[in-house]
Amino acid sequence: MTVARSSFSKDGDTRRHVVVIGAGAVGSATAIEALRAGLRVTVVEPGEPGGPQAASYGNAGWLSSHSVVPPALPGAWRKVPGWLADPLGPLALRWRYLPRATPWLLRYLASGWTEARVQRTADALRTLLVDAPALHAGLAAEAGVPQLIEQRGLLHAYRSRDEFDGDALAWRVRQRTGVHWEEWSADELRRQEPDLDARYTLGIFVPEAGHCRDPGSYVAALARHAQAGGADRLATRATGFRIEGGRLRAVLTEAGEISCDAAAICAGARSGALAAAAGSAVPLESERGYHVVVEGAAVGPRTPVMVADGKLIAHWMNGGLRAAGQVEIGGLEAAPDWRRAQILHRHLQSMFPALADTAGTTTVKQWLGHRPSLPDGLPCIGPSAASADIVLAFGHGHVGLCGSARTGRLAAQLLAGITPETSLAPFDPKRFG
Numbered sequence: 126m127t128v129a130r131s132s133f134s135k136d137g138d139t140r141r142h143v144v145v146i147g148a149g150a151v152g153s154a155t156a157i158e159a160l161r162a163g164l165r166v167t168v169v170e171p172g173e174p175g176g177p178q179a180a181s182y183g184n185a186g187w188l189s190s191h192s193v194v195p196p197a198l199p200g201a202w203r204k205v206p207g208w209l210a211d212p213l214g215p216l217a218l219r220w221r222y223l224p225r226a227t228p229w230l231l232r233y234l235a236s237g238w239t240e241a242r243v244q245r246t247a248d249a250l251r252t253l254l255v256d257a258p259a260l261h262a263g264l265a266a267e268a269g270v271p272q273l274i275e276q277r278g279l280l281h282a283y284r285s286r287d288e289f290d291g292d293a294l295a296w297r298v299r300q301r302t303g304v305h306w307e308e309w310s311a312d313e314l315r316r317q318e319p320d321l322d323a324r325y326t327l328g329i330f331v332p333e334a335g336h337c338r339d340p341g342s343y344v345a346a347l348a349r350h351a352q353a354g355g356a357d358r359l360a361t362r363a364t365g366f367r368i369e370g371g372r373l374r375a376v377l378t379e380a381g382e383i384s385c386d387a388a389a390i391c392a393g394a395r396s397g398a399l400a401a402a403a404g405s406a407v408p409l410e411s412e413r414g415y416h417v418v419v420e421g422a423a424v425g426p427r428t429p430v431m432v433a434d435g436k437l438i439a440h441w442m443n444g445g446l447r448a449a450g451q452v453e454i455g456g457l458e459a460a461p462d463w464r465r466a467q468i469l470h471r472h473l474q475s476m477f478p479a480l481a482d483t484a485g486t487t488t489v490k491q492w493l494g495h496r497p498s499l500p501d502g503l504p505c506i507g508p509s510a511a512s513a514d515i516v517l518a519f520g521h522g523h524v525g526l527c528g529s530a531r532t533g534r535l536a537a538q539l540l541a542g543i544t545p546e547t548s549l550a551p552f553d554p555k556r557f558g
């Protein structure tokens with residue numbers, strides 16, 4: 126079904142008017158689905174939809190329906206000091222930010238304390254991600270960019286069986302949610318990935334997963350599609366809400382009030398203050414991440430690949446070979462620490478040693494983005510405490526591109542007053558009290 130252009134003039138428009146705050150992957154999908162549900166839509170976004178201010182721009186593009194395991198697993202606390210001490214490690218902490226981050230970090234570690242807790246999170250996330258590649262392929266086709274979504278599987282590369290066994294809990298949990306995979310021996314891995322360094326001797330290939338070739342362009346296309354379908358766009362920042370007797374009357378913005386019947390908060394890592402203004406103070410934190418894109422690279426993976434030693438993902442994007450990863454806890458305002466991006470570049474060169482041969486003819490671009498993360502590894506999707514007219518739809522952490530298609534449908538159903546197609550109980554913002 127495609128989004129129909131409204132035949133109503135705005136003046137005589139009797140449709141329920143909803144404001145979608147933020148045009149990243151989640152907001153853009155929500156806008157499309159809200160139009161499909163017959164709502165009048167205004168999108169409020171200060172930047173260019175899909176622009177570098179959004180996490181949706183620079184991520185690794187994994188549509189990993191199997192990424193259901195939260196980053197904090199049982200025993201993670203034992204590994205944290207080692208990761209922090211390793212200058213090339215995947216985790217960094219801005220020490221000045223530690224007092225602010227400590228409550229979040231403790232909840233984060235606690236949520237992965239036992240396998241049973243991890244399984245509960247995984248079962249919930251699976252409902253959001255299970256058919257993500259197909260949903261995104263549908264959205265991309267509708268938006269005129271089908272070539273941006275590939276459904277050819279994803280690869281995890283390990284140096285040894287022992288290293289894989291170290292991840293056994295995560296794979297066990299995934300298997301219980303219905304994820305299947307193929308094991309590639311060292312020979313098969315060499316055959317499939319001839320440029321990958323020979324230290325990787327075991328491949329775990331997940332056929333059901335997909336990939337986006339250019340997340341920024343994809344989100345921009347979704348936003349254009351919403352506008353073509355009748356959504357208005359205001360280039361300003363939302364600042365709060367006018368709520369009377371539990372009903373939303375208007376969204377407040379830097380450019381004035383927008384009268385409306387309902388609103389969705391899809392502002393990614395910057396959603397916290399808006400959620401608090403809607404009565405729902407949730408512990409949202411930025412897990413800062415980086416990417417490098419090597420333009421002009423001549424070698425790289427055939428299948429998008431994550432390596433267990435560097436915990437980074439590498440694959441071709443339209444602009445070149447991208448490596449994305451790293452978790453840095455340091456808040457939204459601290460300046461980028463480009464050494465984190467250089468670590469990714471060094472790992473990428475060690476994954477594909479022949480890259481060094483073309484170093485003189487390549488250009489490297491780097492980027493910092495903010496994963497919107499809640500400490501239990503699940504997003505908030507549900508009504509706010511102050512008004513059921515305000516829907517929270519943010520906090521997808523490491524899987525927000527992947528989860529955006531289903532989230533857009535669920536958020537639109539809430540905005541339209543329709544019973545959501547899957548249970549939202551695990552994502553209820555009230556779980557934080």
Ligand SMILES: Cc1cc2nc3c(=O)[nH]c(=O)nc-3n(C[C@H](O)[C@H](O)[C@H](O)COP(=O)(O)OP(=O)(O)OC[C@H]3O[C@@H](n4cnc5c(N)ncnc54)[C@H](O)[C@@H]3O)c2cc1C
Nearest residue numbers: 147149150151180181184185187363393414524525526527
């Ligand atoms: C390095 C890295 C790699 C990643 N890899 C993957 C991956 O492979 N697969 C995956 O699924 N996920 C991945 N992620 C996570 C994913 O990118 C995010 O979870 C997802 O993009 C979040 O989407 P969003 O729409 O919620 O937020 P965003 O994309 O951040 O969009 C939020 C939008 O809201 C706007 N906004 C902010 N404040 C306001 C306001 N007050 N008023 C109006 N608008 C506002 C912003 O300008 C922005 O455009 C990765 C993230 C990083 C950093």
